[in-house]
Amino acid sequence: MCSRCEFSIGPWHARRAFLALAGVAAATPALSQVQVGKSSVARNLVPAEAIEQAGVQQYGELLAQAKAKGALAPDGHPQLQRLRGISARLVPFVGSWNSRAAQWKWQVNLIGSKQINAFCLPGGKIAFYTGILDQLKLSDDEVAMVMGHEMAHALREHARARLAKSAGTGAALSITAQLLGLGEMGNMAARAGTQLLTLKFSRGDETDADLVGLELAARAGYDPRASVSLWTKMAAASKNQGGLSFLSTHPSGTDRIRILEANIGKVDGLYRAAKRG
Numbered sequence: 119m120c121s122r123c124e125f126s127i128g129p130w131h132a133r134r135a136f137l138a139l140a141g142v143a144a145a146t147p148a149l150s151q152v153q154v155g156k157s158s159v160a161r162n163l164v165p166a167e168a169i170e171q172a173g174v175q176q177y178g179e180l181l182a183q184a185k186a187k188g189a190l191a192p193d194g195h196p197q198l199q200r201l202r203g204i205s206a207r208l209v210p211f212v213g214s215w216n217s218r219a220a221q222w223k224w225q226v227n228l229i230g231s232k233q234i235n236a237f238c239l240p241g242g243k244i245a246f247y248t249g250i251l252d253q254l255k256l257s258d259d260e261v262a263m264v265m266g267h268e269m270a271h272a273l274r275e276h277a278r279a280r281l282a283k284s285a286g287t288g289a290a291l292s293i294t295a296q297l298l299g300l301g302e303m304g305n306m307a308a309r310a311g312t313q314l315l316t317l318k319f320s321r322g323d324e325t326d327a328d329l330v331g332l333e334l335a336a337r338a339g340y341d342p343r344a345s346v347s348l349w350t351k352m353a354a355a356s357k358n359q360g361g362l363s364f365l366s367t368h369p370s371g372t373d374r375i376r377i378l379e380a381n382i383g384k385v386d387g388l389y390r391a392a393k394r395g
Contacts, residue, residue: 166218166240169278173239177225180245184229191228191248198228201246204262207338208269209242215330216273234355238268240277254351259335259344266331266340274330276323328374329381336385339392345378 184190191198205226212219222242231247234254238244244265250256256264271277328345336342353375 166275166278169275169281170218170222170241173241173243173272174223177239177241177243177245180229181227184227189230191230195228197248197251198226200258201228201244201261201265202226204258204265204338204340205244207340208262208266208334211334211337212242212269212273215270215334216275219273234352236264236268238265238272240272240275242269242272244268254348254355256348256351257344259341260348260351262335262338262340263331263345263348266335266338267327268331270327270330270334271323274323274326276327280323324374325377328378332378332381333385333388336389337392339389339395342382342385342389345382346375349375349378 181190193199205224209224212222219242224242224244226244226246229245229247232249232253233247234250236244236246236250246261246264250264251261254260332342332345335345
């Protein structure tokens with residue numbers, strides 16, 4: 119791994135909804151699916167397939183760049199095996215939030231970089247930077263909270279919704295899709311990648327990803343209390359290092375921790391049931 123090889127990649131995110139949890143008993147096998155939010159009409163201006171194709175293409179390009187610089191972890195790397203083991207426990211539950219996600223070809227890779235960062239591109243393409251694991255000394259439960267959060271952005275299609283809110287871009291993509299077909303549409307979305315990678319997301323998007331990720335991790339048997347310890351570590355690292363790339367779009371304020379603390383009890387039954395199972 120090359121510690122000097124670093125990449126400035128903005129997080130991809132994906133769509134809005136809220137955690138539908140109320141009085142979860144320890145024996146509850148599953149929760150009802152979260153319903154589509156109010157931005158669904160605008161979101162439909164951008165076909166899901168186009169955003170997913172763009173995510174897959176750009177993920178491949180990123181991995182090729184990392185490999186060329188000696189920064190892509192080999193399959194046998196212990197930290198990469200650890201990440202893939204955690205993802206294998208999370209992925210079986212993705213269908214509760216996005217029916218398409220069950221057919222995504224989920225992939226996890228590790229990139230050598232001091233950046234404290236991680237992301238999940240549309241289409242289920244996950245990457246972690248070694249910096250977030252090494253500098254924060256994350257436990258498996260805390261890694262699951264990061265991964266669940268990033269997966270939730272993709273599952274809830276925040277990037278698709280954000281792009282659709284840009285009237286000019288959304289209309290252009292929609293017209294292109296109709297005239298040229300999905301294949302050309304995917305290529306166009308990929309060419310718009312610079313814009314997609316630098317999208318800024320709302321506090322609502324972040325809260326949504328926190329809560330959906332919290333439930334996703336709890337369903338997989340990861341302790342939801344780790345969400346608080348994770349963001350406490352993030353806040354401390356931000357103060358010590360004068361800001362982190364991850365926190366530029368994932369603020370770690372007290373409100374975030376307070377909301378997570380308020381919802382831990384709502385998923386604790388899922389977590390305990392998963393541990394028993």
